[in-house]
Amino acid sequence: MSSPSTANLINARALAAVTDAVVVDCRFVLGQPAAGYEDYLRGHIPGAHYLHLERDLSGPVGPHGGRHPLPAAQQLVAKLASLGIAPGTRVVAYDASRFAFAARFWWLLRSLGYRPPELLDGGYAAWLAAGGTSEQCVPQPQPCAVPAVEGYTGVVDIAGLGAMQAASSVLLDSRDPARFAGLEEPLDPVAGHIPGALNMPWQGVSDARGFLLDDRQLAQHFAALPEGAPRVVYCGSGVTACVNLFALARTGDEHALLYAGSWSDWCSYLPAG
Known part of the structure; x- marks a missing residue:
């Protein structure tokens, strides 16, 4: 059965050959909100940008709406644009938690009508196991225009x-x-x-x-x-x-x-x- 176009995986060896994608690190630890970014600074896939579950991929918590409300759509697309992610940009996302946080990012972009990210199968551990290198420097993004979006679907x-x-x-x-x-x-x-x-x-x-x-x-x-x-x-x-x-x-x-x-x-x- 062929894979639906909105839910695509990429393996570590294939990612190593990719030159046309923005890579996003979504690592996070529930209850330890600083841990994911600290892990990112200790080492990440070369060129990867970091998005934080609670600062970037969630909105403010209120009396209702849950512990991780959806971020305001226009605020999220502005953040994406600051990283050079436009609606048609190829994006690869990964985490270290069996897709727990990368899939949230995937859903957000798909819901907004963006090209859905490809998720790294096996996450950051698979990248290292396949011989992938890591870096500690934070890459300089290449921002793009901020599009207007109507909001989330689905x-x-x-x-x-x-x-x-x-x-x-x-x-x-x-x-x-x-x-x-x-x-x-x-x-x-x-x-x-x-x-x-x-x-x-x-x-x-x-x-x-x-x-x-x-x-x-x-x-x-x-x-x-x-x-x-x-x-x-x-x-x-x-x-x-x-x-x-x-x-x-x-x-x-x-x-x-x-x-x-x-x-x-x-x-x-x-x-x-």
């Missing part, structure tokens, strides 16, 4: 989610089984899951080394899902859900939606106590 808020549920959509929870079951909740004030959701942990679409399952394996992974019904994907804050959305796109499902606020938004509307 996303729902809590009201839109309710409408999708009423229309018998399939709701996929991308978090760990223990969080889904309400047995533990390390990040949000309330444990549990949205009623009617199915648990499809985001780690299930890659192996322990961070390589995406092949297309046949992905099709088998999602084979139990009801066919024909629209799909809405969420996680804790709309970040790792994008890994499942990337994997679904690989199988040909280009229309699955992101509940951007995810569980952290949902539980913010529950009665206190």
